[in-house]
């Protein structure tokens with residue numbers, strides 16, 4: 001690598017003391033929709049002190065079939081926003097832009113990994129989404145039905161999502177990197193009748209056989225009656241008579257007129273599964289009006305969307321970031337959104353920057369883990385490209401270390417673009433803490449200040465406020481429109497997971513501190529949730545996968561700091577007596593997890609142990625294991641059995 005390469009620091013999680021401050025660039029602020037700190041402060045104050053009036057006013061940004069009569073009904077933890085109103089988010093994202101000045105505006109620009117480019121205007125999107133919706137209708141899909149979507153990134157996945165919204169069907173998108181088992185569980189839990197998938201997808205020059213993984217999943221999910229298949233790669237795939245249908249054949253049969261179903265504000269829009277502290281992922285339910293308004297408003301103000309922008313969020317549609325900031329947020333605003341199918345390092349490590357220049361991207365939103373990869377690959381690859389169209393950068397998914405922030409600012413933003421570090425979660429639906437770029441000065445590593453209507457606080461375990469400068473638990477004190485309403489089929493778990501830790505407040509699961517300026521600094525999860533490359537994984541979920549292996553008796557998963565991924569996955573495993581522990585068993589177990597959950601959950605290291613260290617009450621001593629995983633000098637797979645009995649006894653006291 002060349003001399004210019006910036007090295008990735010080894011202890012980024014600890015370097016959270018930061019004095020640098022970057023005021024909004026004058027040129028940016030002069031054209032931004034919110035252009036001063038005073039303006040932000042005034043709007044924020046009103047959003048908290050007079051929140052019903054604030055939200056009633058903002059809700060006029062949406063087109064309503066029928067106006068709402070009540071802004072908020074709040075019975076902790078159950079919120080109902082904009083009751084009495086009816087609307088349709090597909091109509092809001094497409095139809096209303098497909099007439100008048102925006103009709104011929106580009107809605108989507110898509111680039112496939114092999115290099116083909118397709119774009120759709122709002123007018124074209126309007127036609128295509130109606131045809132897609134008619135195909136679903138012909139398969140019997142109606143309001144309230146759940147539809148699973150297991151696809152790569154293409155205009156078709158956007159159409160699939162919006163077509164569901166148009167009919168009032170509840171979409172359940174499952175990230176294309178999840179394995180058959182994970183897909184089956186999610187489809188079964190949400191009782192899906194239809195699955196939309198594709199023959200295969202391109203990833204780093206390879207074809208990912210989505211249809212055959214989907215087949216395996218559908219075999220285990222008897223409730224799925226129809227599988228609609230988008231032909232992406234032209235791959236030969238078996239089609240099951242009566243169950244499987246080619247999308248292009250079905251599209252040929254339908255008309256391009258399909259009215260948008262009027263939905264109640266609180267009708268469910270989608271279910272999205274995310275990892276929690278138990279083995280079973282949670283199906284968070286988001287509803288129509290509040291989610292629509294939350295994603296529309298945050299996109300408008302935090303990304304400062306302007307008519308001429310080309311906006312690119314690099315997330316996969318299968319994650320909440322993709323739902324809110326690839327599909328709904330930009331399209332509800334009538335923006336031009338770029339979609340890219342493949343990997344950032346295919347065919348070369350400068351693919352993203354090539355895309356930015358060719359498509360004149362002006363707003364770019366990605367994850368810290370990607371930024372750290374670019375740093376590692378070297379700035380010289382970035383410098384081959386002008387990046388002169390960029391005017392705003394964003395990050396999401398994990399805390400960004402100040403070093404990566406500074407690199408992003410310098411090498412990608414050319415010290416000209418504000419950076420919005422956006423903190424939020426699958427549960428929150430839309431961004432909660434982030435700078436308004438024309439108004440709020442940024443500090444590398446801080447997500448800065450709350451968005452309108454969001455009232456975060458740092459508290460102790462007992463719920464007492466923590467003074468500035470001290471760490472504590474991050475809670476949210478007021479309901480907000482895009483908050484998840486429940487866990488599908490499990491309202492008790494919703495209450496227990498989010499509203500019981502600190503009664504009356506929403507518990508985020510994150511640790512944070514607030515500085516003297518009121519800025520928030522996120523410090524990572526305080527529960528048994530890992531953040532691997534910005535992807536959320538439950539330790540118990542991986543443990544359940546491991547113990548399903550016949551040779552495994554017990555398993556404990558912990559995270560350890562990782563320069564690139566944020567957290568790496570370490571598995572402590574005890575095996576059935578007499579099993580030979582060696583590298584090949586470690587490899588087998590890693591593969592097994594990848595097969596059960598998906599490659600994203602594959603452990604980086606397997607450490608075999610006679611028994612897991614436990615407290616007298618039988619709790620696994622995770623703190624000890626985390627310490628060991630982080631500091632242990634054992635690199636790679638250990639093939640020796642570790643005996644924790646002594647150290648466990650020593651530590652037993654302070655764990656209890």
Ligand code: WT7
Nearest residue numbers: 396397398399421422423424425426522525536
């Ligand atoms: C968890 C939520 C919705 C964003 C994509 C991930 C962590 C997210 C930040 C940030 C520090 C962050 C938190 C959070 N996180 N954004 N800007 N700074 N941490 O959504 O999969 O629901 O994960 O991601 O720990 O709780 P998710």
